[in-house]
Amino acid sequence: MQSSGAGARAFQNARLQKKLKKQADAIISTANTAYGQGRYAETEALCRQILNELPEHFGALHLLGLGAFASRHFEAAKQALKYAVTVDPRSAQAFSDLGATHFALGEYEEARTSLERAIALKPSFPMALANLGNTLLHLNRVEQAIESYDRAIGLKPDHADALCNRGLAELALRQLDRAKQSFERALLFQPRNVEALVGKGLVNIELKNFDEAKGALEAALAIRPGSAKILANRGRLNLEASSLEQAAADFDAALALAPKLEVALQGKAQVALAMGNTAQAILACTTLLEEYPRSAIAMALLSACFANQGEIASAIELLDAALAIVPDASLIGRKIFFLDYLSDADFAVQQAARKQ
Template sequence: MAIVGAQQITAAALRTAVEGASAAQYVDRAENELFPRGPATDKYQYLQPLIDRGLLLLAARDRGLHAAETASDDSLIAVLQKKISTTRVPLSAVELRHYYNDHPEQFYDEAAQGLQPYAQAAAEVRVRVEHQWADADLQHLLPGLRAQRAAEVEVFPQQLEQALADTLVERKNVERGALLSRRGGVFLKQGRLRKALAVLARAAVYAPALAQTHLYTGLAHARLQQNEQALSSFERAIALDPDLPDLYYALGSALQMLNRPAEAVIRFEQAIERKADQPHYHFHLGEAHRALANFDRALVAYGATVALDPGYVEARYRQSDLSGRNGDLDGAAAGFESVLAMEPKYAAALIDLARIYGKQQRHVEAVSALEEALVLDPTNHTVYNLLGQAQAQAGQRDRADASLAAFERLSAAERHYTQGIRNAQQRYWDRAAALLNRAIAIDSSHVQARIRLAMVHLYRNTPAKGILALEQAVGLDPDNVEAHCLLGEAYSSTGRPDSARHFFARALALDSTSVRAWYGRAKAAFQAGDSAAAIAGLHQALAINPDHAESHYLLAAAFMRLRQFDRAARSFQSCLEIDPDHLEARYGQGVLLRRYGDADRARGIFVDMLKRNPDHLKAQEQLSQLEREQ
């Protein structure tokens, strides 16, 4: 069926290997590769591990290791592994934690419906990671062996087709797809949406008829506000499992986000037909009816929501709002008061309650409610307007004049600010800067206007002006993490990494969970040539957000600088799983593939890069070198 050098791979050996291997073994093997290929469902994928094993045995014998006292092929490969092993930087606690984060299904407790605590799983994590890294030296050899000894590998397609029954291959593929689907579901629960999508895409290749995979995929797209993709996934899931109520609810939610409320109503009703005791189904049905101005039907749906869950605050708020629209002022006031009893800091409920009080001629109570709302949102110019009107009705003329003057000032500043942001989004930098400066002239306390003005200056490549605006913002709001991070980024972009690190450190003193600050400080350290500090900072960023693509990329770059190529390869791959279009990570993979002897795959990467970006000079240079070496 296949020959590797002088070794034969028989049909019986292949069947035994495939039948005896679990889905987890196949998934782990694919993940352990330094340069994993895309998922494949053909029969050759099951033959490849045996071919690789044969290539490693050839490599061992080439090194004269066959003369060693080895009782089996396994022990011969173990001798090869020991022979070629290199001195490694010891595994860090952060790397162990990273493995735990990236393999949640291995540590998922079904009974507790959650991950085992890391402290409980730590011993097993170390065993698994050490096994993965022990395999890394063999992984170094394989790309080159596959390319260099391709002529010694012969596969007989007809015999391969006959060796494995279609039903066996289908079963193994489905098992692998189901495992990947469960893993994707765990990532989804953790909020790791892009990682979930990467894993679920592989699951769908192996088991395309598994409705759960398409549901999870749709939910991940929906949370990323990719509603068209979510819609497609939910429709596919319903076609596969038309009895699952959550699918109709999810599809209705996607339609609602796409501003298609009439279709959303149908889907929410279908969900309720299948499972009527879910309050969120009824609430979102009410939202869809409300969008269609079917207020009576919306009121019924909100009522059903509250009947099922009396603590559903948003449904009570909507009920109260519609009661007020229908002229039931007492009912509306009581409803808003019940909302505030459950959630006292609900600013919108305070504002709407004040409106109702005004209609009931309860102006002093309206003033009190609006003053509470202003404490919660002190820059909301609409509240100043309502407060001024209520104070005037309550006979508080001087206070009313002051509130209305504040409304005029803040509304004018907000108008210029909003227009400035709109112009900045369209890259009309001069116009944006002028409008933001007007907003600041009207309201000198407008911190966000100064921050956005600074960003405009940075985009215009006038960093000195940007830094000045940011320093003013920090002066107004010393606890503003975004302003400190932007200052760090501005100094970093102008080649002043020491100043950048200072401001990132200040940002972290304010918020130690800021991924932006950890990444920025690490980037500044990398610029300053301090790779160890960069790696430490990037590990901190990834401990907070394991799916921060740029942290994975910069971590790979730091490992490349330190010539820790295994770690670099894994970090490039982690970056590409989250952001498949990251050209620089793809370039890094190509460089490493070339280093490990797989010139064909490296060439393919550089050719593909130049299709996407014909001006990528480093890819052009790599491709030219490969062509000269042919």
């Protein structure tokens, strides 16, 4: 009798699970529709309805994470997706989505691990490969990032975002002609891709193709007129082209929109120095260092400000601080030049700088 009772309970549990699964299938279908239409609160409610009865329902966990991610609730998304990949450790898509969530939280090593797991499960996965490239770029593994973008583009030749980000990586390595080709290919597939237009503008600034750079940045601004970043980059263009008044106006416009934007503060300091306004340059450098204490560029610019005021010892001290972060030959050259104006810098000190 006892065995018969246990068997009956097992049978009843199996029937209940089957019934719950059938109900869950109907609910997850509705939840998917809600997610596709951007109704994320409804998506969450429906997923939680399923999870109350079936806590390890992979589809509900995965969709719950996607909805939270779309709502920019990244911590909640991470928790749901981490549970999802424990329930189904063979889901490449869930690992890819978890990687994207770690990336959004600035957890780049964790993002790399999740994305590499996704790619191991599904080697032909353009989205995961492109996202891995983005992650490696943030980890300053630029060559590896390019390899990942190349794999993504090989699988999906019209992957505009991967092409654009490969261009940024190539720009970081000063591979200017290759970067230009990457941005132009991205724009071939997506002519209104703002990031690719900005990238095209930046690489043409470096190549001194100022008319082409201006055309690209103006096109980007026409699509996104209130972008502080694009205004600041147009300021960089005007500064490089020695249009100082226009550059100053662009940097001021960018800082009015985003007072702590790094590229705009750098540009403000550079244009102020070029126009002989040392006090304004110092203010921009000070603000920049408050926000970015390890900015070697800010230290170098502030060093130039002190040198303008005849404070050579302070200028050299700032150059040394910058060199501790970024060993740069041009900064050492500037230090050697400044040492000629430092009365207590004897021959040995000057030779040490030259040896450096």
